[in-house]
Amino acid sequence: MSLKMEIIKSIEYLAENSELNQNDIYGFKYFDSPLVGFTSIQNLLFRKYKKIIGDFHLQPEEFFEPPIKEGTVIVWILPVSRIVRESNRLENRFPSLYWALQREYGEKFNMHIRSYIQNFLIKAGYRAVSPMLSDKWQRLDNTEVGIASTWSERHAAYAAGLGTFSLNDGFITKKGIAHRCGSVITDAVIDSKNTVYSNHLANCLYFNKKQECGMCISRCPAGAITEEGHNKTICDRYTYKTIQKQQGNFYKVKTTGCGLCQTDVPCEYSIPEEEAI
Template identity: 50%
Template sequence: MRETLCRMIMDFVQEEPGNRFPEGGAPYFTEPLIGFAAADDPLFAQYQTVIGPFHLTPSELAQREDPPWRPATVICWALPISGETRRSNRSETTYPSRAWALTRQHGEAFNAALRRQVVQFLVDAGYRAFAPQLHPAWREYPDTPVGIACSWSERHAAYAAGLGTFSLNDALITPRGIAHRLGSVVTDLAIEPSPRPWSDHRSNCLWYREGSCGACIGRCPVGALSKEGHDKAICRGYVYGAVPEAVGERYGVSSTGCGLCQTRVPCEERIPVGKKTPSP
């Protein structure tokens, strides 16, 4: 069932028209990375301390289903943003490229369609499933000790599923880099968890691994990044306020993203090589 599920996800990303730019037909995303975490992995309980008590575990979400049920697995994926789109964003210094903005809006709509597709695939196979990002219990909390946060973090789920580790700018560095969109689905189908082959939760980031790099700091046009980390409030105000106000109408989208700190950096498309090699 694991192989069948992975193939379905791969085929959907490759063949679904929603993963295509309206002109030219080039894909928003290339071949996905897929990982699995046990729904009862202690990490999900730890996230209620790391992120906040409002962050719901897979079991808490499943208990809000009608009727409640016991989850077994969290299926996670990373959708790497295409090379052409990443290249278009490298030369930008203030606002994202049009291709990046279209990927943020229409590509994320495709990601939501993928979430629904995975849920339907599992339900049709006789299992129970839901996508936390689309769950009625999903909430955003604008003022928490860690800044703006949500009741489910796709990044933290992906870390639990072995897809990557965190970076100075709070994103996830996967074997295919930091420029991607993430998704997840919770199910009662039992699938063996993926290994987490990292020495710690930040080992793929050169800054945390050896105190070098910090390229993302210089890429941020509003100073939301520093050696101390990521100022979510400044970042969000720019990404959801100033940027769409400046280029949203011209690009024909309401959500633009930014992505400057995810392009023209050593971790854009790979785990960066430094003086110290991450484990493994």
């Protein structure tokens, strides 16, 4: 089996079988079958992100000392399972219990995939780093583009052709906008032909159908989404302060998340209207 297939099969296997993708108390899975994408570290988008996001955003090779000269960025999308989405669809103020458990424990499973793929590649003789496991990864709250970080996994997913951004900043893939994603960078050179989108908002109806949509605007209880886009400061305050204070203890989680704008919207399960690409 090629290295590429081994990586895809491993992530699929983990999503299907890992106990970490399962909530035993309520008997549901956090995520369904994943999408996996690959792109060269030489993809020009990574250079462009230094301008689009900021100089603080690292290029793939900058996660290594000494830097790697060639290699691949591996990205996966973990679609939030139907049962979790359906529970969040019913909510209009706070995220559902199942969504909060997915945010807290589903992300632990995502971390497990990051470290599994990183270690698998190292054992196979390559160099590999998952940015979210690296001490070079940092969240930054006051940049010119607002809250950001030194490695955006959605921007990596865009470079790997897995989808595009949207009015609310969420990343719309073939399996919809309700997902979490992960990434690993390696010096292994893996074949990576992928979809190239006409622009970074191509999958969102608000942009490709001349403002026909905006459903996520009314889904946001905090008023963080308007026709101008997503206000990260309002979203951050609502998600990580208001909801956390109100529901955190009740749900027994440290991080509830929110994601109301990712459920009960036309882009929840798929790219709304495939001809968008």
